[in-house]
Amino acid sequence: MAHMSLLYGTICFSHDSWLENRSKGSRWFGIDSISNPSRYPFPLRRRVVEYLHDKINTNEWIDQTFMNFQIENATPFLNRLEKELNPPQFQAVTYTDGPLLVLAGAGSGKTRVITYRIAYLIAVKRLAPWNILAVTFTNKAAGEMKERVDVILRHSLRGLWLGTFHSLCARILRYDGKAIGIDPRFSIYDTTDQGAAIKRAMAVCNVSPKEAKPAAILAMISKAKNRLEWPEQFEENARDEYEVRAARVYKTYQAILRENNALDFDDLLIEAVRLLLHKPEVGETYQKRFQHILVDEYQDTNHPQYLFLRELAKHHNRICAVGDDDQSIYRWRGADIRNILEFERDFSNVKIIRLEQNYRSTRNILAAAGHLVQQNSGRHKKTLWTDKEDGEKLGIVRLPDEISEAIWILNEVSRLYTEKSTPYGRMAVFYRTNVQSRLFEEECIKRGVPYRLIGNIAFYERKEIKDVLAYCRLLINPADMVSFQRIVNLPKRKLGAKAVQCLMDYASLMKLPILKAAKTIREEKHEATIHPTTRERFYLFSTLFQKWHSQTKTLSLPTLIETIVNDCGYSAMLEEDNDPQSQARLDNIHEFITAAMQFEKRFDAEIPSPVDTIVKLAAFLENVALVSQIDQLQEGEDALILMTLHGAKGLEFPYVFIAGMEEGLFPHSKSLDSKEAIEEERRLCYVGITRGQMRVVLTHVESRRLYGRSEWTRPSRFLQEIPDRFVEELCWSDAKPSLYHPPGVMEAFVSFGGDSGDWRKEQFEPGDMVNHRSFGFGVVLGVEGEGGRARVTVDFQEIGKKTVIQEFAKLTKV
């Protein structure tokens, strides 16, 4: 993540013309292209190095003259590589004569190859980090890789471009997007923001949300963008009336984004591609610069990403991609498997290396996964072997319902923890859909098992955080109407929907940034649609931003955000209202401010020259916009990992539980009617199983509750596709599960087997103040049932409303 901040080194903000020039942002937020390093704010020596690097491209000269890298003699390093890599891996790391594709199964060390290859290029091939571009699937993977390379090399990686496609494209667009008319202050719109924009677009086009779901239109637009179809072509290709109207919405949507100076996730990619394709002088700079390109998880790249790579690799033709077609699980969002299958055709003189030794899993796990994925058609046959022992067979457990499923898995987790001293962090529970996480979470809470829930509602998608972010974004990008609309009346400022709509129309008409419109509308004598007092309120609102903007020179980043939160009345609003969630919201905001503080620390460490806080804010926002959910995984904390199967990609755990192995859930009901979709689900299962190092357990239930309705289910076909000899059926206790257990009975049964004895006979009543071991204080709202088995609903100060089982929660009256 630290690398993110580098790109802001050259951004300059000028205070004089704030709010001005929506389209010619350069004056306000001028960014020097990397091709013009004359204003590079680094110490002189670096500046010269990079300048020359760009101009003459000779590493040797740079090395001898300036580089302060302390790389030992290359020979010990090579010896080390030979020791830590097997021969094909070694070959993949050291082959540098042309395009290279590493096609290999799970756990064969593909990521390891990328990591060592970066180190090799720097240490042995004497490339400057500056000349390397590496792409990973998540920011977390990028961070880890950077750390690994750091450890291997022990020298500065400054200048190395390592990140996700989205973050790298954003970076390029901030530098050079202005060549294709993109203001470098652009906001990045996530799904929620897109929703707001598409609704507006639909309103403009007279398409009601009833006849077409906004999400469906967005999906169509995203698909079109993945094919690089602009609204015009999309309209030409429209096959029916519906698509014609969709095309109109698409066009309007794009216009709105542009007006707001915003890009959505897809735009980041396709605009970067457009830049590279249509501005050869810009493209060339990058093509020359990146002598080596490395890509992990290549099987899940989409068409724009492929074009991005193809363009960048044009000059040096040295691209190294690694991937596994059996692990392609993102075709539903446009990933194109042809990228990896036709790699040989796409680049010239391609060398293909296969890795066949798996270092991760036991034989049973590997064989089970292998047999499963063999059911798929049209795949590359791969050999995968291991010199590990057979290990335990895969466990398959049948349970009566989803509650006992959670109980069973947590029993197992607790058992591993107490009996085998397995740290929680070495165990993970995977599931197909996010809803499933809830029961596991509740069960963890009941038992006091520390857990880490990955995904679901990402921290930065929480309401309160998005609100604060909207204030920040508006401060950076005064044209951002989606952010404006979000917070202009939050806290309440008596600025209702109608008035806001009028102002936005006015801003569009006058081609003014929305914030500027809010400011000037007061003086606008001819604008009769908005009441003068309302105009005054808009003006008042705009002065907030003016004030903050004038403070960006003096305040630190966290203080600035704190000032914003206080000045705008947001914290007061939360403090005053009686919603039990408010305290948790405030805490989240503080956590956000702490994150800003940490970010600033890293930023300052990387960019020594003083930088205006608003630049840091911009960098921080970008960092925030592009973090993915998996990025929440923290090292060093011992907690059970809960996540979707998709999130599990690229990770490994000694103990893996996969829950919900039922037809209609996994494979998901929406995938049942197409062979391709089923095969993708099967690959997902393959990915899940191959995450396991020592033991994998698959659970399924007889009946599952969905939307409050219980459904009978059938075991997933994937269970049958694993040959019996790799599997053992487990019972959830010594007794054979009978056909039907009411959930309460199950729970009681299990709880007596576990560590009980601590539950009290104490009776709670609504209104009682109680204390909970991990949730702190709260007020009882309601009680259901009696004694230790009672379900007590408590409104906790810290985390809000929760229902707990008395005997597990260890509640005490205060």
Added chain:
DNA sequence: TTCTCCAGGATTTTT
């Protein structure tokens, strides 16, 4: 303009 209540839809996966 804001608040409250009710209906109806949702959850497949995510940068």
Added chain:
DNA sequence: TCCTGGAGAA
């Protein structure tokens, strides 16, 4: 089952 958003009243 829970949440969102729309409609209608204050």
